[in-house]
Amino acid sequence: MQRQKRTTIYDIALKLNLAASSVSRALSNSNKVNAATKALVLKTAAEMNYQHNAMASNLRKGNNPTIGVVVPRINQNFFSNIIAGIEEVTYKKGYNLIICQSNELHAREVDCVNALVNQHVSCIIISIAAETGPYEHLQQVLDHQIRLIQFDRVVEELDTFKVINNNEKASYEAVTHLIEQGYRRIALLEGPQQLDIFRHRKEGYLAALRKHNIPVLEELMCENAWTKELGAEATAQLLGLENPPDAIFASTSDFSALGVLEVATNKGIQIPKDLGICGYSNEPFTELTSPSITTIDQYSISMGKTIANLYFQEMEGLEFNVEPKIVSIKPKVIVRKSTQRIPGVNTTA
Amino acid sequence: MQRQKRTTIYDIALKLNLAASSVSRALSNSNKVNAATKALVLKTAAEMNYQHNAMASNLRKGNNPTIGVVVPRINQNFFSNIIAGIEEVTYKKGYNLIICQSNELHAREVDCVNALVNQHVSCIIISIAAETGPYEHLQQVLDHQIRLIQFDRVVEELDTFKVINNNEKASYEAVTHLIEQGYRRIALLEGPQQLDIFRHRKEGYLAALRKHNIPVLEELMCENAWTKELGAEATAQLLGLENPPDAIFASTSDFSALGVLEVATNKGIQIPKDLGICGYSNEPFTELTSPSITTIDQYSISMGKTIANLYFQEMEGLEFNVEPKIVSIKPKVIVRKSTQRIPGVNTTA
């Protein structure tokens, strides 16, 4: 494969009998070059089909206006919204976005992070995989003076910028809403407890129960029910109890809640009358099920923007050793039919 | 901001009293360097926290193992699945993925493409924006010897590799299914006709009607009904006709079909008995509505893989001027309740 050489500033310089430095200055619109020359260079560059070589430029300038993003799955509503939000901001700043997915695997996450460090990106934005492991790779990022922002699922011990949802608070409010609707035996579907977000959601659940003097029952808490299938399984089990729950809070995801809904519906259980269901994430489909599912919106697109802005406002070009900020976003409970037993009463917006 | 210098191969060379070239060879596992030295270099590199500089390397080697992807919207199910599929393949090949979204705007698409050309990416994968315009920017890509793969929404005139869905065929089959179910006055919700995909879908619709000797009625074809809102509007209008349709094929998207469903349901129309509804894309929610919506699956994740494989199998490292291939994928009609009037009869799978 013999690709013909691209036009470089030297080619332009040669043609115009100029020095490459002048061409470079003309192209970067420096004021150290005559307006006429500038125009000539620009014109010639266009004619010769010149394209700026970002690799060479970045190498010389020692910085790469690129941000790397590592998420568990690109095609998950929450994450693709986050990415869209980030892109919206980085695009305006002329930054590129390199995207990787860990597929929830720790080894792959490490791989992705290393590739990004090799690229000398300016910043790495990450939400860690469910399969956690040592976090040396993240420490490495910092050691290499690359900015690091963790979001949603974070390694708490690691002292970095973070953008998180106040999962505990959201969870607390969701459960409070259930209680206000008269539910008393509220089951919890938990996610993998090695992830902080799921621990926090559980804490919110427990806090709400305690606050209202409702006993916490071990039998009503199901570990690792974070897919539709696992949610369905857990539900089948819960509904088979001698004293089944009157509400299920699928704190893991709306998919899990969907599993709950299907099993319950198949059993002929009336929702919300006999069983309340609350999910998490405000996936688009929650509005469309029958009944529609109460859930928690995480403002994912705007969260993505917040993350990117954090970089540009607090980190770009500034000292490396500033005190990391932690931004906490309060998610919002979206009340829908799956939990509305008492028509008039609504939870706090 | 004074960031301390990163370790380079020169630093390692200095420390070990070697030449940089040897260090480079050791790190790239060349067989032109002694095993002992190799081990020593590797060890020292690790100790000194060395990280390979991809920018310098790519510059020297004159290639950038990176693929750029431009899509209208990152957070649209179809596209995020495509991206996930592409990533799956490129990750294994050690390629990076730069993602941009055009937001359906032509100017922004041009911007994104230019940025990718500047980066000297190896390949650009694109699905064009709804707001079309001149396609010089794509011609430019080819002029710069960068591989170009168009997918889904393509500029037909442009002679490049393409991965497309056989929209006409899919559409034909969907309408045929409607006819088999006894629907006779089938309305069509069209998308922007400057996009080839929507033209093809319309052709499939027309072909199916003709094939079954069903008259084509202008009043049953609605232009530009490709969002939920527009779909709803169009439906309201259609159902107000003296002779309303008995089925609506929302060839634009499932969102549009959702609009149809809502309006029809609100009017108390029985689905599928009095009105059949068919969407396009197999969005996850189509399974969840009541009734569930018949739609067309585009195998998006596997399509993403196909696209990436096309690059690696047909283009990477090969001659630039090979005859572009066009891969056509046949989407599949997913029959659900919104069109099943006759329980037994099913369409071809």
Next chain:
DNA sequence: AAAAACAGGGCAATCGATTGCAAAACAAAA
């Protein structure tokens, strides 16, 4: 008219890794 300020442009080093070629070191063959 001499001095100072400034505009415009060129020279050459630099960013960090790679690689063709040459040199050195060592082993094997004559």
Next chain:
DNA sequence: TTTTGTTTTGCAATCGATTGCCCTGTTTTT
């Protein structure tokens, strides 16, 4: 011991753009 062959290593150019410094005219100031 000399010659030939094979490893191993070093030298220096290269990829393409940027930038500090210097040089040459021209304009402004005194």
